Amino acid sequence: MKKEFSKILVPHDGSEIADKALQEAVKFAELFQSELLLLYVVDDRFSPPSALLSFIKGRSLRQAKEELIHVLRTGAENMLKDRVEGIKQKKIPAKIEISVGSPATDIVRVAKHEDVDMIIIGSTSKKGSKSITLLGSVSRSVSEIAHCPVMLVH
Numbered sequence: 001m002k003k004e005f006s007k008i009l010v011p012h013d014g015s016e017i018a019d020k021a022l023q024e025a026v027k028f029a030e031l032f033q034s035e036l037l038l039l040y041v042v043d044d045r046f047s048p049p050s051a052l053l054s055f056i057k058g059r060s061l062r063q064a065k066e067e068l069i070h071v072l073r074t075g076a077e078n079m080l081k082d083r084v085e086g087i088k089q090k091k092i093p094a095k096i097e098i099s100v101g102s103p104a105t106d107i108v109r110v111a112k113h114e115d116v117d118m119i120i121i122g123s124t125s126k127k128g129s130k131s132i133t134l135l136g137s138v139s140r141s142v143s144e145i146a147h148c149p150v151m152l153v154h
Contacts (some may be wrong), residue, residue, distance in 0.1 A: 005032040009116040011039045011142070013106045014079050017122030021153040022083060025120040029092045034117075036094040038083060039110055040076035041103040042069055073098050102140035112147055123152040 010025045012018040022038070029036050046063075059067075080096040087094040097114075099106045111119055123139035143150040 003032070005034050005117045005120045007035045007037060007116045009037045009039060009107070009111050009114065011041065011119070011138075012071065012083065013040065013103075014076070015122065017124055017153065019083075019122075021120050021122035021151075022087075024153050025100060026090065026092060026118065027120070029087075029094075030090065034092075034133070036087060036092060036114065037110075037114055038080050038094065038096045039107060040080055040096075040098050041106045042072045042076065042098065042100045043103055044100045045068060045102060045132060048119050060077060069100055073100070077081075103138045104145070106136070107142050108146050116148060118149045118151065119146055120151045120153060123154055125154060 005028060008028055009027050010018075010022050012022060019115040025036055028034060046065075054078050077096065080098070084096055085093045097110060099110060101109075107119065107121070110116075119142060121139050121142055139150075139152050143152060
């Protein structure tokens with residue numbers, strides 16, 4: 001029988017709220033002897049800003065986008081490795097994964113593929129009309145479509 005919360009996915013974008021979610025995930029990992037999987041999703045649905053177009057001389061927009069994605073992947077990998085180093089000092093097994101795609105969709109895809117038991121994700125909230133609090137779009141989408149429990153950290 002699989003133990004409860006043996007693998008926890010922590011999507012991380014380098015933000016303070018993602019670090020806060022990671023701190024909560026570490027607490028769970030210590031309590032349940034879980035493995036942590038830190039995931040960064042490079043959102044590929046963007047177009048380079050017009051200010052950057054002058055730097056792509058001689059390359060197609062697609063080539064420039066691929067180069068930018070490569071730079072973002074490298075930065076994300078360095079950031080996640082830094083976070084994992086601190087986690088491993090606490091004797092918690094952890095690994096990283098970087099994917100390119102739509103953040104909410106890729107988070108759920110990785111969660112399913114890796115058979116995680118829980119997702120712990122940072123969530124920004126925005127005030128709507130008449131003080132209705134709205135969840136950040138990625139965390140909201142993940143919480144709606146994930147196959148496993150999702151803990152939102154504010």
